Amino acid sequence: MDNLVREITIVGGGTAGWLTAGVIAAEHMANSDSGVKVTLVESPDVKPIGVGEGTWPTMRGTLQKMGINETEFFRECDASFKQGAKFAKWVTGKDDDFYYHPLVLPEGYEKINLAPYWQPESDKVSFADAVSFQGHLCEKGLAPKQINTPEYAHVANYAYHLDAGKFSAFLQKHCTEKLGVRHVLDHVTLVNPAPNGDIASVSTKQHGDITGDLFIDCTGFHSLLLGNHYNIPFISKKHILFNDTALAVHVPYQTENDAIASHTISTGQSAGWIWDIGLPSRRGVGHVFSSAHTTVEKAEKELRDYIRPTLGKKADVISIRKIPINPGHREVFWHKNCVAVGLSAGFLEPLEASALVLVELSAAMISEQLPANRDVMDIVAKRFNKKFLYRWDRIVDFLKLHYILTKRTDTKYWRDNCLAESIPEDLQTLLTLWRYESPWQLDFDHADEVFPSASYQYVLYGMGFETSARRTTRRSDNLELAQMTFQKNAQLTQKLLAGLPNNRELINKIKQYGLQKI
Amino acid sequence: MPDHQLLDNITHKDVHVITEHSTQLSDKSSYSHVFISEFRDVQAHYPIFFQKNPQTGQFEAIALFGLAGEENLFLTDAGWQANYLPLSIQRRPFLIGFQENTEDGVVNEEPVIHIDMDSPRISYNQGEAVFLPQGGQSPYLQQMAATLMAIHQGHQQTQSFIEALQQRDLLESVEIKVTLDDNSGHAMDFLYTINEEKVEQLPDEVIVDLQRLGYLKAIHMILASMPNMSHLIELKNRLLK
Numbered sequence: 001m002d003n004l005v006r007e008i009t010i011v012g013g014g015t016a017g018w019l020t021a022g023v024i025a026a027e028h029m030a031n032s033d034s035g036v037k038v039t040l041v042e043s044p045d046v047k048p049i050g051v052g053e054g055t056w057p058t059m060r061g062t063l064q065k066m067g068i069n070e071t072e073f074f075r076e077c078d079a080s081f082k083q084g085a086k087f088a089k090w091v092t093g094k095d096d097d098f099y100y101h102p103l104v105l106p107e108g109y110e111k112i113n114l115a116p117y118w119q120p121e122s123d124k125v126s127f128a129d130a131v132s133f134q135g136h137l138c139e140k141g142l143a144p145k146q147i148n149t150p151e152y153a154h155v156a157n158y159a160y161h162l163d164a165g166k167f168s169a170f171l172q173k174h175c176t177e178k179l180g181v182r183h184v185l186d187h188v189t190l191v192n193p194a195p196n197g198d199i200a201s202v203s204t205k206q207h208g209d210i211t212g213d214l215f216i217d218c219t220g221f222h223s224l225l226l227g228n229h230y231n232i233p234f235i236s237k238k239h240i241l242f243n244d245t246a247l248a249v250h251v252p253y254q255t256e257n258d259a260i261a262s263h264t265i266s267t268g269q270s271a272g273w274i275w276d277i278g279l280p281s282r283r284g285v286g287h288v289f290s291s292a293h294t295t296v297e298k299a300e301k302e303l304r305d306y307i308r309p310t311l312g313k314k315a316d317v318i319s320i321r322k323i324p325i326n327p328g329h330r331e332v333f334w335h336k337n338c339v340a341v342g343l344s345a346g347f348l349e350p351l352e353a354s355a356l357v358l359v360e361l362s363a364a365m366i367s368e369q370l371p372a373n374r375d376v377m378d379i380v381a382k383r384f385n386k387k388f389l390y391r392w393d394r395i396v397d398f399l400k401l402h403y404i405l406t407k408r409t410d411t412k413y414w415r416d417n418c419l420a421e422s423i424p425e426d427l428q429t430l431l432t433l434w435r436y437e438s439p440w441q442l443d444f445d446h447a448d449e450v451f452p453s454a455s456y457q458y459v460l461y462g463m464g465f466e467t468s469a470r471r472t473t474r475r476s477d478n479l480e481l482a483q484m485t486f487q488k489n490a491q492l493t494q495k496l497l498a499g500l501p502n503n504r505e506l507i508n509k510i511k512q513y514g515l516q517k518i
Numbered sequence: 519m520p521d522h523q524l525l526d527n528i529t530h531k532d533v534h535v536i537t538e539h540s541t542q543l544s545d546k547s548s549y550s551h552v553f554i555s556e557f558r559d560v561q562a563h564y565p566i567f568f569q570k571n572p573q574t575g576q577f578e579a580i581a582l583f584g585l586a587g588e589e590n591l592f593l594t595d596a597g598w599q600a601n602y603l604p605l606s607i608q609r610r611p612f613l614i615g616f617q618e619n620t621e622d623g624v625v626n627e628e629p630v631i632h633i634d635m636d637s638p639r640i641s642y643n644q645g646e647a648v649f650l651p652q653g654g655q656s657p658y659l660q661q662m663a664a665t666l667m668a669i670h671q672g673h674q675q676t677q678s679f680i681e682a683l684q685q686r687d688l689l690e691s692v693e694i695k696v697t698l699d700d701n702s703g704h705a706m707d708f709l710y711t712i713n714e715e716k717v718e719q720l721p722d723e724v725i726v727d728l729q730r731l732g733y734l735k736a737i738h739m740i741l742a743s744m745p746n747m748s749h750l751i752e753l754k755n756r757l758l759k
Binding site: 149 | 570572573574575576577684687689690691710
């Protein structure tokens, strides 16, 4: 027996399992004799959670690398475009309170930081509108590209909204038919250790023992391998991010021509917030809240109140699914020859769609740095753990940022969110710094940050944060360039508003005619 | 506004069509659709490219007449300055419509002739008669019906050809930048052409397949049409003098 890594066994289907399988199988040529073997064991008894209907723009690259045709993805996954998020009632809670976190970077971001030049004009134009066109596209219900734009290419940067159940099935088909992933539909009954503490195999009801050189735990909240078998401790983040329950509902459109929002709408409530995601065939709406600050009955009422304007009386009878959330993550993610990807590694809350992007990032790093043999696996594991602990911390910080800049004091939930003891130290430090200097590239340690400084700018200034102007001048100050850049954004906005099609119209066309490869 | 009417020998019994080409009578368009069946004639006069249909994003083959939006360098007051007119120029003001008819309970779509009564070519006292005095089709209309039929069939054949090119990744985007004698620049970034290198590297069995379908010849005619670009530039430069 050599100690080469040739066989990868993924336990658990769902989007995490199939995305990881696809990323690894495509890069490591699972469909060729000289590649690695990828097996995915999926229990027919366990239903996937199937939330996570928002992605990041990175998903385009992930799908493309797996050799997926974007048109088929739209047709099969009930997918639609996502150009960012609109946050309503997070600052004052009033009806006119909203801001955008668009996916395009501020205009001229590689050359100039526009935030200090915008700040004096903040009462005239929102930060997002001053530096980007995308909020306007979202407000007008426009798509981020044209039917002529090649697949995966964009006019305005975009991600997707999708039906997670359909997405899993679609990935499964692609992985098994095109990428050479072996699919075992069976229940894992036992995890069998090797003498060195690795996992030697997993026993199944009908397919015997399935061996592997590397096991990937995609078993969702069960965390069968990393949690149950290895007892890796769970680090709760509930003292920072309070939400611990979600109520989810599918909302039908009234007619098949109803507009599909091309952004996630996130609306603040008394003890949480409601997500609203437009797919071509329905909306996915849900209320995520802190059970310490409200009751399920009250949260359910707020959710039904939210959908009543579109559904009328049906809003009172439509069935609601309850999903418990335990915000936090494992202490490490890669232990011995087992790495957890997806909910088995952790979950915080649906805000900013960080779940699927962590799956992509994990799969990409496992694939890129796939240990050639067991000897180097511990080195890769250590690097992986270091990188992902850092990433989880940055995500926790960024999500918390959405809560601590609120001016809402109407409920204990919003007031508690602003208590200093609930805010991570790193984030407090950054906030202090940002009172005098707006977020910029060097504020963060890594080149491949999950959230770039631009995202912090959109949230900070969207929520009315003030960075004081520097009293001294700098050589790089360039008012002329700033004004030209604002002007360029205004021109681009007009051009794109005139040139981009309606969101639903384009999605229908993609389904009918398809997008070209070039 | 175009006024498309189903052609019939009662409503349109006295209609005549002016067939000459001039800046007043012809559409101001810098291109027209072309079909694989006419590539041999087209490539002798015009550069053949592909572009995406703005409504569907699907590729279509075109002959280029100008370097800017509404510029047709072949069209002068003295007529159309080339010896071949693409079918979709010849057909005007007629077009194909489809009519549903039910035969044995099956709904069929049958091509029928429509006429654009808003066209400046429509006349009642000059040009070619559409119908004979007794109501029969004039030789001119029969010729137009044949042209429309050729377009109808050509459209499907050309789509199949383009699909074959796409399957083998033979299409590529091309940006055309032209500097004229007065140093003004024109750029066109919406055109696609055939990647000649990729054609040369095709495996023998694919070459044979393309040859049998008649596509290899079409590919070479498109490549051979490229020198007509310099003809277009020359026509444009002449206008500057």
